[in-house]
Amino acid sequence: MxxxxxxxxxxxxxxxxxxxxxxxxxxxxxxxxxxxxxxxxxxxxxxxxxxxxxxxxxxxxxxxxxxxxxxxxxxxxxxxxxxxxxxxxxxxxxxxxxxxxxxxxxxxxxxxxxxxxxxxxxxxxxxxxxxAAPLTTTGLPPAAPAPVPAAEATAAAPAAAPGTEPAPRADSVALSGESGEAALGSIALNQPLREARDAFERIYFEHHLACENGSMTRVADKTGLERTHLYRKLKQLGIDVNRRSRPANRGN
Structure with missing residues (x-):
């Protein structure tokens, strides 16, 4: 982006x-x-x-x-x-x-x-x-540090406190379901980029709409979009704005 x-x-x-x-x-x-x-x-x-x-x-x-x-x-x-x-x-x-x-x-x-x-x-x-990178005495950029073998990195990592779960590794954000397909939450990662992005944006805007009780003004402010772009994006994602903006029916 x-x-x-x-x-x-x-x-x-x-x-x-x-x-x-x-x-x-x-x-x-x-x-x-x-x-x-x-x-x-x-x-x-x-x-x-x-x-x-x-x-x-x-x-x-x-x-x-x-x-x-x-x-x-x-x-x-x-x-x-x-x-x-x-x-x-x-x-x-x-x-x-x-x-x-x-x-x-x-x-x-x-x-x-x-x-x-x-x-x-x-x-x-x-x-x-x-x-702009600093040069060494040889006139060349400093060499990058040698990578640490995975086994040594695991051994050097601090142990988790008793009764607590270890923090997730950075390379394990993409989870594998029972089918073995990589996913991030409910978003499958083996689909085309545009479809995966639409799935994320749908979850993203649904979240903000729920937090702001369907207020388009507040959602536009939170997401940094102009209202016209926001309406167009919600329509493209199939999110029913009118349904969310209607107040709930109350009994007499």
């Missing part, structure tokens, strides 16, 4: 991109102009930015230049436009944009560009971490 900032002055495009990216499991922040984009960038650095070129206050290329000159272009940026020229796209790439998407943006091209952008961001982050 990645944090993606979508900057576009058209509300329809913002909502469409947000819905697509959210369904892919990403966290999405929206901005309708350069001022909001600056605030979002300063508050929490996104893993990727989708930046429109033509905006009412400051155009996307100027904002890209600003981030680059201030050393804030530490995340991959994909430019978007329906009217930009080839020269504009080339200039944006020269400044630091990693890709350019022409509107209307097809679903496949969007997802491919986002995936490539996130991978590029991860590579840049790894290189930066390696460059």
């Amino acid at each position: 990645a944090k993606i900032l979508v900057v576009d002055d058209e509300i329809g495009i913002r909502e469409l991109l947000s819905e697509i990216l959210y369904d892919e499991g990403h966290t999405v922040e929206l901005a309708e102009n350069a001022a909001q984009a600056r605030e979002a960038r300063q508050a929490d650095r996104p893993d990727l930015v989708l930046l429109d070129i033509w905006m009412p206050d400051i155009d996307g290329v100027s904002l890209l230049k600003e981030w680059s000159s201030q050393g804030l272009l530490t995340m991959p940026v994909i430019m978007m436009s329906g009217h930009a020229t080839i020269d504009t796209a080339v200039e944006a790439t020269r400044i630091g944009a990693i890709n350019f998407l022409e509107k209307p943006i097809t679903l496949q091209r969007l997802l491919s560009a986002v995936q490539a952008g996130l991978q590029a961001g991860e590579r840049s982050q790894r290189l930066a971490q390696q460059a």
